[in-house]
Amino acid sequence: MNEFVERAIDLRWPTEVKRAYDVVIIGGGGHGLATAYYLATRHGITNVAVLECSYIGGGNSGRNTTIIRANYGVPEAVRFYQRSVDLYAHLEQETDRALMHKTKGLLWIAHSEAGIRQERARAAVNTACGASTEYVDPGTIREICPQIDLTGNGVWPVYGASYHPAGSTARHDRVVWAYAEGAMRLGVDVFQRTGVTGIRMDRGRVTGVETSDGPIAAGIVLSAVGGHVTTIASMVGLRLPIRTHPLQAFVTNRYAQAFHPIVASSGLGGYASQTAKGEMLIGAEIDRAPSYAYDSGHPFLQHCAFRMMTLLPFLRDLRVLRQWTGVCDMSTDYSPVMGLTGVDGFLVTTGWGTWGFKAIPAGGEQLAALIATGRTPDLIAPFSLDRFARDRTMADRGSAGTH
Amino acid sequence: MAEFGGQMAADSLLTHLLRDAGVAIGGGCLCLAGDCPHCLATVDGVSYVRTCQVTFREGAAVTLHAANGQLPPLESPGERPPVTARTTHCDIVVIGQGPAGRVAATDARSVGAHVVTLDAREGQDVIGVYPGPLVVARTEDGMRHVYPRGEIVVATGASEIQPAVPGNHLRGLVTARAAAELAASGVPLGQVVAVGTPPDGIVCELASGTLVRFEPSSDPTRVGAVVMRDPGGVETRLACDTVSLGLGLTPRDALLRMARGMNVRGVGDVLLPAHVPPCPVEGTVCPCAGVTVADLASVHARGFHELELVKRATLAGTGPCQGAGCVPHIRAFLAAQGAALQPPFTARPVTRQLTIGEVAAGAHHAVTPRTALHEEHVGLGAIMERLGGWWRPWHYGDVDAEYSAVRTGVSICDVSTLGKMQVSGPGALALLEHLYPVPISTLAPGRARYVFLLDERGYVIDDGMVARESDTRFNLTFTSGGATFAEMWVRDWAESLGADVRLMNQTFSLGAINVTGPRAAELLARAGVGAPPAFLHHGQADVAGVPCRIYRLSFTGEVSFELHHAAADSVRLWHALLSLGQDLGIRPHGLKALLKLRLEKGHLIVGQDTDFDSSLRRLGCEWAVRLDKPAFIGRQAVLRTNRLPLDRQLCGFEMDGEQTTSEVVCRTPAEGATIWDGEDLAGVVTSTTWSPTLGKSIMLGWLRLKDGQLPTDVTIDGRTARRVPTPFYDPEGRRARG
Amino acid sequence: MAPHRLRIHCPHCGVRAVEEFAYGEIPATPDALTDADARDVDRGFMHSNHEGPVTERWFHAFGCRRWFTVRRDTRTNEML
Amino acid sequence: MRVVERLNAARIVAIPAAIDAATWPTGALAFRLAPDEVLVTASTPAGVIDDAHAIVERETGFSAVWVDSAQAIDFLERECDWELPRERPAFAQGMVAGLPLKLWFGQDRVLMVVASPCAADLAERLR
16 A cells, blocks of 8 residues: 555446547647647547557657756746646646645756846746745755755856756656546547557548557548657658657655755756655756667766756655656757647647646647647647748757757 | 665665664655665755665664655755766767666677676666666766767666555565565564565565455554455455565666667666556555546546556656656556557656766856956956956046047057958958958958958858958957857858868967057057058058058047957967056056947947847948849848848937036936837847947837838936937047058 | 667778667658648658658767767667 | 877978988888878978868877776777777777777877867876
8 A cells, every 4th residue: 555556547448449530639748638628628629630650648648757847038938838837737637636736836947147047037027927936045055955056066156046946746647647538438439559550541541540550530630649759750751850859767766855955057957856655856968869768877877867966866765766768859949849840731749858747737738629629729830830931930048958 | 965876775774773773764665776766865955865765874864755745945054075076988888787787798798898887786776777778877976977989778677567556555565576685684573464475585465356456454553454355256365473575576677778779788677578557446546646537537537548548647657756656556557448558758867866966067157258358457456347248347447548548648458359350362362252242352452341240141140351461361459259150150151162271269369459449549659669560551560570461440538459469379468568658557458348339339239239130221221232243141031121121220319418507517318228118119239338438328220111211309217318420529530540 | 699779880980789870861852742731841841750660860970970870779779 | 187288290281202212210100190181299390291272281289198008998998899909009089988098008108189178078087
């Protein structure tokens, strides 16, 4: 008996695959299932299949470090992620499921004059766009997180930080399952162990998918996969502004709750928080070389551990429990790519890089609206694929930072 | 610190505690092999230590985890000696030195291979097999990183299956192997009942039938009896002090699975098929996370059928033993629900635990380089700051005086951090014509030009200077922060184009000191340069006896001479200039003053004022691209994007000082402030400063067009600002030309 | 010899960890794309991002500071 | 702390064949940084290279320290993850202690060469 056993979610798997659906969603992770959930709950569209090649939440949804925040660097992104923060805040209530959502506050540390400028700018644009973030000095940082070594072990001194009180975490698997449950309850079919092997087209329009269980006709096909979107898109001859990179993290064993906020540092290329279970959860930036390999690397563990210890010296004697790797889709301008693709009937939600988890509710809600109405909602219009050809890239590298 | 490793497990801290200290060890079936979570303790401040794997050190502070039922604290550590990491390259690595591992090592050595053996019982805990291939072990002497050229032999054996029945939390339960080891080391076991395969060399009662449960003795924490059931369903209760459990073996194959696809081979028991125990019916399955059979049944009934989903829904297998104890039972449980037997979880590092401090051994921070003048700056009291990837003087204590020295007298600045590259060869001109968006062929030897570097998207990636030395030889500069990328960029294009050129990166080789101010020429004259180059020219000369290439450009807005020289001469040149300029009021200026000076001139800083998608049109620098040039990187993109409507532009802004009752206060918005056009968020300020010369705040910032127009009056930081053309200071550029 | 994974053989300096190198993609706009602007957008922003063996460039930043070309399987990081 | 001293040298970039054919002053060490680049621990006259477009420069941007073999090997075991050359003399370069290092393995000592802006860090890490 432990307090973390899931006690309420009821997943009702379909017994057979229908031959045709209005919408087929490739990828049973957070984004795919949330889109199905909002299609069903907000638009009454339930003739929907979600196809997952492994088990639901088995990709990046189950490998990420569960951080929710809206402190991005460009207005369009701040507004979008703030919508997600708001939806997350009420998701437990809406789904009536315990998602272990906890508001913790997020400190993003500046170690240089350039870092101060960046965090001040972040605070200003966040505030202007409805996401609360303030620039704080070292004294305030110490109050928020007494464990930080403000001298940075004499190497990376802490000059200041942006503080985002809404920064929070939730249990990643439960978010996935709550969306799956809600969608399935209204009639959406979710299939595990069903990989897509091809996409059917007729006169330039997508008409369905080929799967390991045979063909399925579809009015709309949405790729909501993480890591392998290039392969899916190539099935309709579409090239994407995406490169796939490994992203690694590790956790320690469980310790008594004592580390309250989420702490991130671009200068040190890492971040840390304490999970509800008591593990210290530590991550870093993406691996620079594009790759689809899920191997965990030793240099990541060694260097990330070293860097975070300079900021949080108490980490030294904690014991490492496990490290793991996800592969994430990083777009050319470090912002997501959502919506229409120019291929009739084929939509994508990708480019989630290192921040897909926090976008699940808003991404799902907005894509559902697009599918239901045929019109791209204003909130995600800036993230359309055609922005690259229109010279309207959404450069936000500074926010790609660490998570 | 506990002494790790040492001799045999029988001399472990755990057996010591059981035998000599009489410590009431926490419950659960002890394995003595590092597989189970039942002997975990905090030893000298490090928690989650498997006491069965640690040799006893007199005076070690030991707290068994189970003793207080609390999670260990996240506390600040005391001092510890540094941990070293040592690298070995060898032919073969053999992990595990049981019988199979010893044979493998002997065989490999017999054919002359360099073999490294790593054995947990010798205190060499392999934590993972990583890409490389790289085998990492934690040892009593620090970390070991072993790179095999050939095979990795995994001989880690098998672990014993834990009991998953009610009462399996009681004290007095041991695996059959552990029972034998404890008895051999003199731990009194009392009356022993053996379930399954009996232990070697111990007198015990053999229990027959199916294990049902353990029952406590008069001490509710200790086993008093084991209950078995025969095929007819009849239960038998066997009284005992200790239960030995020989429930079968499961391969300890995490390293083997982790190394899948590498040159790896298992030998010995690690290749055993995993024994599938009977489906558990009641009790705790995962002692680490406290997951019961009822929990498994509950989540399974609600659709969690996949092993991974069951793990995630219950957290079984996520504790210190990482599923070693529970996975066989969960697989058996799921198989009994009618599904095929599912493979175990993906094997991930770390397979044996170690501290963050240990795993970090051998890591270093990325270096922040220092110029040859670093000690001079520190000696002058400079506040040093990381900027553009270098340590640079931010200021020397009086920014206003540093600023004034440039505007009214003479000053020097260490600009050694600039990227510098020499390009020579018959193909040099053609290469540079391709790299830069302006004509290079029209640049005569002896001339220099300010240029942007564009990427293929037509976006600015760097800026700097091209100076022509001869028909076939050029010197380029890049920004301090962009120099590394620029070298890669130029080399890549030189190769792609097959250019017949020689490229030398001289960033670290050459020091550079900028001499600037209305009296700069006077200072140079005193240093022996009577006829310095004219504006946008360059030439070779000795300055105070130091051979220099002098570039006449200006970033500060005043007359400027950039003196490039061998790095070894920087200190001599620096002191000579300071000394020669003493009566001219010379003082060096730091970056803070320089950023103010350049902003008055409206010069942008790539990386601060620009972004990923800064085209020259967006920067208001269309003069810096010549589309009549037939080919250069980014040309097609510039043509293409110029046909699209402009959305925003980098603009100059000015704002008056605040008038209080008695004076004008120079309050300036912070960099990063938002720009408002009425109620609309219209942009962000990238650079700001108070201009003492102009008596107002000046800024650069991104401004969105509205209805195709740039607004003129905007609000920044709650105050009115005006969009104005740049430069703010000396727009005709008379001062820089001298 | 074990096949290297994320250990790169620099033809001038020898086998080194991937951390010593910078990655370089070889752009590959499909020939079928003929419109000049479309090709330009593709070259500037799109990636092949192939799952499997790829030919790519690496720059040995910690050694000779030169580019060279290698083959790598992006599914396993095995150097081919 | 060891003193890592600025090296007085010459650096040459030229076509590889011209570097192959060049001879260096007696006693000077020549480190082949790349096929088309060499660092020579001596002042080198320009004429030594048969390439009209060669770049031949006085080079003072590197610093170096001699370390006796036993100490060097101990340091490298801790700070270098790549396989060292076994023959002597030998030149090798790569990441050591997080720094881009150039190593010259003599008979009984090793010369460690680093770009001067990182020399202080090398001295620190050699302790």
